[in-house]
Amino acid sequence: MQKKISEIKEQLQNRLNQVNTLNELNDLRVEFLGKKGLITELSSMMKDIPFEEKKTFGSLLNAIKDETNDLINHKKETLEMDELQKKLETESIDVTLPGTKLTVGGIHPLIRVIDEIEEVFVSMGYDVVEGPEIETDLYNFEKLNLPKGHPARDAQDSFYITDEMLLRSQTSPVQARTMDANIEKGPIRVICPGKVYRRDDDDATHSHQFTQIEGLVVDKDISLADLKGTLEILAKKLFGEEREIRFRPSFFPFTEPSIEVDVSCFKCGGVGCPICKETGWIEILGSGMVHPNVLKGCGYDPEKYTGFAFGIGPDRVAMLKYGIQDVRSFYTNDLRFLEDFNRVEGGE
Ligand code: DAH
Secondary structure (H helix, E strand, C coil), rough: CCHHHHHHHHHHHHHHCCCCCHHHHHHHHHHHHHHCCCCHHHHHHHHHHHHHHHHHHHHHHHHHHHHHHHHHHHHHHHHHHHHHHHHHHHHHCCCCEEEEEEEECCCCCCHHHHHHHHHHHCCCCCCCCCCEEEEEEHHCCCCHHHCCHHHHHHCCCEEEEEEEECCCCCCCCCHHHHHCCCHCCEEEEEEEEEEEEEECCCCEEEEEEEEEEEEEEEEECCHCCCCCCCCCCHHHHHCCCCEEEEEEEEEECEEEEEEEEECCCCCCCCCCCCCCCCEEEEEEEEEEECHHHHHCCCCCCCCCCCCEEEEEEEEHHHHHHHCCCCCHHHHHHHHHHHHHHHHCCCCC
């Protein structure tokens, strides 16, 4: 019997050494301690043992059972530790590895300028309105005092879709739309940013698509002085507090008088440099007092109401402000340009 027990012990030890996984260990437990296991079989021999030896046999049996259990449990712990160790090794994070670079978008330079201009006017109580990019001839030209055949139409060579529909060549039609839509024919203070289209050959200073911001104020007793004061605020906000503006006479069919506005050069302060072409002044926008025909055509009585209007090009402003050489860069979406720009500007 002793021999049998020693054999089982030896067998157990050998088998334990071969076990590498928890599953294998479980099989081994069944093999030795299960219902038909080697040690269980030993217990069944109890009935054939002479009475005087039963006690010794019993304690031997218990001892080997306990020992087997201990050995198996110990092995289990070792295997579990190994497994944990392996897991920790394979799942460990190498903090010295370079991280994944997150690319963050930036605000497009044109949108930046449009936002800045909107902010100036919203702070003065203006509403920001929009109009359609596919416009009728009526609003794009006729209501703006540009009847069919008017020579000034040629200056805005347009993309016609039908005889009466075109891609708007300016944001000025939104003036007429806003006045028409104002049922009470009361005061108006709006700006309208948006895209416009002209049949220009693209080059460094021309793009067939560009942006404009239209401004319109209609009220009783609006004068040129109001226009000048307003545009002075805009010029200072965009190009610096020391800026001055000057008016030059011009012609637009929808304003009378019409005025072109220059701002004193932000680079040289007015003494002359390449940016201002040695004149000390930079042209920034067109404007004027709303033509009586336009007011009348949109249901306003020009005897009671006057107004001023202006149109500014964010493309030109952005080029001046940020030293951008080619207007096409705004529209080709070359990431190198946009990233470069955002790096220089450093975002908001
Ligand atoms: N729409 C004009 C253009 O595209 C710009 C302009 C000039 C708008 C004078 C105005 C204005 O509202 O009063 O050339």
